[in-house]
Amino acid sequence: MPPIVILGSSFAALTAVKKLRKSGYTDPLLLIASRPVLFYYPSLIWVPAGKRTEQNLTIPLENFFNRYKVTYQQATVTGLDPLARLVKTDNGEVTFDSLLIASGGRFIKKLPGIEHTYLPCSSYSDIQTYTDRLNDLSGGTLAFGFTTNPNEPAAVRGGPVFEFLFGIDTLLRQQGRRNRFRLVFFNPSTSPGQRLGEQAVTALLAQMARCGVETHLGHKMKGFAAGKVLTEGGEIESDLTMFMPGMTGPAWADVSGLPLSPGGFIQANEYCQVDGFNQIYVAGDAGTFPGPDWLPKQAHIADLQASAAVKNLLCERQKKPLKHRFKHELVCIVDSLNKGMLVYRDDKRVRLLPPSHMLHWAKVAFEYWYIRSYR
Numbered sequence: 007m008p009p010i011v012i013l014g015s016s017f018a019a020l021t022a023v024k025k026l027r028k029s030g031y032t033d034p035l036l037l038i039a040s041r042p043v044l045f046y047y048p049s050l051i052w053v054p055a056g057k058r059t060e061q062n063l064t065i066p067l068e069n070f071f072n073r074y075k076v077t078y079q080q081a082t083v084t085g086l087d088p089l090a091r092l093v094k095t096d097n098g099e100v101t102f103d104s105l106l107i108a109s110g111g112r113f114i115k116k117l118p119g120i121e122h123t124y125l126p127c128s129s130y131s132d133i134q135t136y137t138d139r140l141n142d143l144s145g146g147t148l149a150f151g152f153t154t155n156p157n158e159p160a161a162v163r164g165g166p167v168f169e170f171l172f173g174i175d176t177l178l179r180q181q182g183r184r185n186r187f188r189l190v191f192f193n194p195s196t197s198p199g200q201r202l203g204e205q206a207v208t209a210l211l212a213q214m215a216r217c218g219v220e221t222h223l224g225h226k227m228k229g230f231a232a233g234k235v236l237t238e239g240g241e242i243e244s245d246l247t248m249f250m251p252g253m254t255g256p257a258w259a260d261v262s263g264l265p266l267s268p269g270g271f272i273q274a275n276e277y278c279q280v281d282g283f284n285q286i287y288v289a290g291d292a293g294t295f296p297g298p299d300w301l302p303k304q305a306h307i308a309d310l311q312a313s314a315a316v317k318n319l320l321c322e323r324q325k326k327p328l329k330h331r332f333k334h335e336l337v338c339i340v341d342s343l344n345k346g347m348l349v350y351r352d353d354k355r356v357r358l359l360p361p362s363h364m365l366h367w368a369k370v371a372f373e374y375w376y377i378r379s380y381r
C-alpha cells in the first residue's frame with residue numbers, strides 16, 4: 007500500500023509533492039490524475055491575442071515525476087470510501103494510508119441556455135473556439151460576465167473574466183477595430199469582484215468606464231439564448247458571450263461520505279484536514295476552508311493550502327499535534343494584455359497598485375518562473 011496518495015496533478019497536488027520531498031519524506035508517493043500534465047490556467051487570458059498556444063500552457067510531468075520519485079497512475083477518481091481508506095477510480099481501487107485531495111472544483115452549468123456561452127475556465131479548446139469566432143466577427147457585441155454559487159457566495163472566479171474583458175478591449179484597439187464592437191460587462195451584483203476589496207471594485211468599474219465598456223449590474227441571471235444574455239433586468243444582445251458560472255466541489259465528493267460545505271466543497275478545518283477524518287487532507291479549489299469571506303479560489307492559495315496540508319499530514323503520521331495554518335492572502339494581477347493592476351489582500355490590509363506595464367511583465371515573469379520548476 008503506498009503510504010501517501012495525492013489526487014490531482016495541478017497547482018495544489020504538485021506543490022504538495024515538492025513540499026513532501028523537501029521535508030525529507032522518502033517513502034512511496036502515488037499520484038492519481040486524469041492526465042499527466044500541469045495545465046497553466048492563468049495564462050489562458052493571452053490566448054485570444056495569439057500570445058499563448060496549447061503547447062505553451064500544457065506542461066508534461068514525466069520529468070517532474072521522475073525527479074520527485076512519484077508513481078503516477080492515470081485514472082479518474084469516481085468515489086472514495088474514507089473508512090475502508092480506498093479511492094475508487096475508473097481504473098480500479100487504490101488503498102491509502104494518508105490522502106491529499108487536490109482534484110479541483112467544477113463549474114455549475116445549470117443556467118438555461120448556457121451552451122450559448124464560452125466558459126473561460128474549462129479547456130484550451132473553448133478559448134481557441136472563442137478566439138476563432140472573435141477573429142471572424144467584423145463587429146458586434148461581446149458580453150462578459152460571471153456569477154457565484156448561490157449556496158456559497160465565495161465560490162466565484164471573477165478575476166479571469168475581468169482579464170479577458172480588458173485584454174480583448176486592448177486587442178481590438180491594437181487591431182484598429184475597437185470602434186466596431188460594443189463591449190458589455192454583466193453581473194448580478196452591483197459591486198462585482200467584492201472579494202478583491204471595495205477599492206479594487208471601484209478601480210475595475212472606473213477602468214471599464216475609461217475603456218467604454220457598458221455595464222449591466224445588479225440583475226439576477228435568467229439564462230441565455232442564441233445571441234442573448236437574459237437577466238431579470240432585461241436582455242443583452244450578444245454576438246459572443248463569455249460567462250464564468252459559480253463553482254462547486256468535485257462530482258465524486260457527493261458520494262464520498264466526506265463532510266461537504268453548503269456549496270458542495272469538501273469541508274476542511276483550519277489545518278486543511280477534512281473535518282473529522284484522520285490523515286485525509288484537502289487543498290485548493292476542491293475544498294472550503296475556515297477563514298475570511300474574501301478567501302479566494304486561486305492557484306496561489308491552493309499552493310499555500312497544499313503546503314500547510316502536507317506539513318500537518320506529516321505531523322499526524324509522526325503522532326504530533328497539528329499546528330500549521332495557511333496564510334489568508336489574495337495576490338492578483340488583473341492583466342489587460344499590456345498592463346496589469348495588482349490587488350493584494352491579507353487579514354490586515356488591502357493594497358492596490360494602479361495599472362502599469364511593469365505589472366504585466368511581472369505576471370509574464372512569474373509564469374516563466376513557475377512553469378520552469380515543472381519542466
Ligand SMILES: Cc1cc2nc3c(=O)[nH]c(=O)nc-3n(C[C@H](O)[C@H](O)[C@H](O)COP(=O)(O)OP(=O)(O)OC[C@H]3O[C@@H](n4cnc5c(N)ncnc54)[C@H](O)[C@@H]3O)c2cc1C
Nearest residue numbers: 014015016017018040048082083109110290291304305306
Ligand atoms: C483563465 C484563468 C485564469 C486564472 N488566473 C489566476 C491567477 O492569475 N492567479 C491565481 O492564483 N489563480 C488563477 N486562476 C485560478 C487557478 O487556476 C485555480 O485556482 C487553480 O487551478 C486551482 O488549483 P487546484 O490544484 O486546486 O485544482 P485544478 O487546477 O482545478 O486541478 C485539478 C487537478 O485534478 C485533476 N482532476 C480533476 N478531477 C479529477 C478526477 N475525478 N480524477 C482524477 N483527477 C482529477 C485535474 O486533471 C487536475 O490535475 C485562474 C483560472 C483561470 C481559469
